[in-house]
Amino acid sequence: MSVRTSISDISDYRKLCAEAAEIDEIFGSFRNHPIYKSIVETVSGECGSQYATLAINKLPKILDYMDEFRRNDLYGGPQLFRYSNIGAFSPTTLRYIKFAIDMREMFGDLDAMRVAEIGVGYGGQCRILSALFKIKSYDLFDLPEPLLLARRYLDIFCLQNVNFFEIDAGEFGPYDLVISNYAISEVEKSVQDKYIEKVILKSARGFVVCNREFFKYSYPGFSYDPIEFCGKIPGARQSPDWRDEISTNRLIFWSNP
Numbered sequence: 001m002s003v004r005t006s007i008s009d010i011s012d013y014r015k016l017c018a019e020a021a022e023i024d025e026i027f028g029s030f031r032n033h034p035i036y037k038s039i040v041e042t043v044s045g046e047c048g049s050q051y052a053t054l055a056i057n058k059l060p061k062i063l064d065y066m067d068e069f070r071r072n073d074l075y076g077g078p079q080l081f082r083y084s085n086i087g088a089f090s091p092t093t094l095r096y097i098k099f100a101i102d103m104r105e106m107f108g109d110l111d112a113m114r115v116a117e118i119g120v121g122y123g124g125q126c127r128i129l130s131a132l133f134k135i136k137s138y139d140l141f142d143l144p145e146p147l148l149l150a151r152r153y154l155d156i157f158c159l160q161n162v163n164f165f166e167i168d169a170g171e172f173g174p175y176d177l178v179i180s181n182y183a184i185s186e187v188e189k190s191v192q193d194k195y196i197e198k199v200i201l202k203s204a205r206g207f208v209v210c211n212r213e214f215f216k217y218s219y220p221g222f223s224y225d226p227i228e229f230c231g232k233i234p235g236a237r238q239s240p241d242w243r244d245e246i247s248t249n250r251l252i253f254w255s256n257p
Contacts, residue, residue, distance in 0.1 A: 049091075052094045116175045117181075120150045
């Protein structure tokens with residue numbers, strides 16, 4: 001029996017990702033599949049509105065990029081909601097946009113940075129950041145099936161210098177920024193330790209969003225809690241005023257350039 005390494009390490013999710021990477025019909029609608037919506041496309045329409053408002057308030061000129069960002073939603077058939085000031089979007093795409101603005105606010109311009117992302121979904125955050133900044137390189141880390149799907153999705157946009165890795169594939173880094181939208185808080189401790197050693201400690205900056213309360217109570221002891229996690233990374237701390245749609249989630253960040 002295989003050992004479950006993360007909350008998303010379930011056979012149905014991995015199978016769906018593999019099939020979407022290979023079969024046109026499934027790729028055309030995978031983002032609206034119930035399994036995928038339970039793992040990646042989790043944001044409600046109302047929360048999407050909150051993300052859009054926060055992003056626009058922080059950086060009003062982001063409105064000029066909305067049509068470019070909307071291209072994220074041309075593929076995979078996500079559920080779209082129409083918003084009065086920006087038109088139709090997947091709420092998950094609006095979360096990626098808001099997180100991109102958060103990173104810009106915390107770390108400045110990401111042009112020419114070497115970026116790593118742990119837990120990649122279908123590549124949506126990578127695509128948003130690549131549309132907003134001239135990133136030098138972007139390494140994506142995940143299970144093999146999500147990586148296949150992200151490769152197919154991102155190949156549509158002909159992005160340069162994007163690489164796809166399983167954590168056991170070799171040695172990596174150094175990086176200017178490591179990102180994880182919830183994923184690193186959803187893997188078990190031995191896998192977290194691998195990412196910490198091989199990726200996170202080799203990155204000058206970090207933007208790590210943690211599912212705090214849900215996993216604390218539903219999977220006790222499975223993963224490091226935010227305090228334990230911060231203790232493993234020099235300079236890492238929890239942001240006291242960062243917001244997402246779930247108030248108990250936490251942002252861990254560091255900047256040691």
